[in-house]
Amino acid sequence: MQNAVREELVTRNVAQLVRVPSPKYRVNRGIGAEQAHELIEASQDDRLHALYVLTLYLGMRRAELLGLRWSDVDLDTGHLEIQQTLQRVDGELRFVPAKTDASERTLPLVGRCRETLRKHRAGQLWEASEAGDTWQDHDLVFPSRVGTPMEPDNLRRSWYPLRKKIGASTTRFHDLRHTCVTLLLNLGVPPHVVREIAGHSDIGVTMKIYAHASLEEKRAAVRKLDGRIG
Structure with missing residues (x-):
């Protein structure tokens, strides 16, 4: 084979024969529109209410939300920029640039x-004044109760009671991002626009979330077939 390569006798790229398995990760379309509305209502008194709103409306990742700074937000013109994320690197919380x-x-x-x-x-301004000298300002939109970067796992303390309240006890926080994608596509928003909102590197990821049918949707589909050929 080596001689054949040197003699340029190989007529096709043998590397194309290699099958690299596609990455597998759990995909869930999240919650429906009714539960999303219930979550917005249920979180009204939660200090992270705005975080849930941004997740449902804009599909932001947890790391993006926790790394968001007020300097990245322009409430006058009505937009925000995702520049950095909060990640645990080598056991320490660090701000790192957006991954792609x-x-x-x-x-x-x-x-x-x-x-x-x-x-x-x-x-938050009231919270900072109440905290007094213990407040450490990092310009974060969603910091801890003393202004420091929030431990990502601590978000569960807020999310778990809320998801139980709306009857979504097995839903992950990340699934709320998928909820945004699904609801936007259901409303007829073009996939390429949804992809740009969600920040997917490939539109295939966007459509994979949308194509992940729920058990009820599968059951309804088979019922239709049962009515046709049963």
Whole structure:
């Protein structure tokens, strides 16, 4: 074979014969529109209410939300920029750049998103004044109760009671991002626009989330077939 390569007798790229398994990760379309509305209502008194709104409306990742700075948010013109994320690196919380060009994006703030962030900003200023000298300002939109970067796993303390309240006890926080993608596509938003909102590097990821049918949808489909050939 080596001689054949040297003699340029190989007529096709043998590397194309190698089958690299595609990465597998759990895909879930998240919750439906009704439960999304219930979550917004149920989280009204939660200090992270605005975080849930941004996740449902803009499909932001947890690391993007926790790394978001007020300097990245323009409430006057109505947009925010995703520049950095909060990640645990070598056991320490660090701010790192958005992982891809698609992840680094500008998102619109309209309607509830904009108004909720205004109220969140006012609430945070009050929280900082109450904390006094213990407040450490890092310009973060969603910091800990003393202004420092929030431990990502601590988000569960807020999310777990809320998901139980809306009857979604097995739903992961990340599934709310999938919820945004599914709801936007259901509304007829073009896939390439949804991809840019969610920050997917490939539109195939966007459509994979949408194509992941729920058990109820599968059951309804088989019922139709049963009515046709049963």
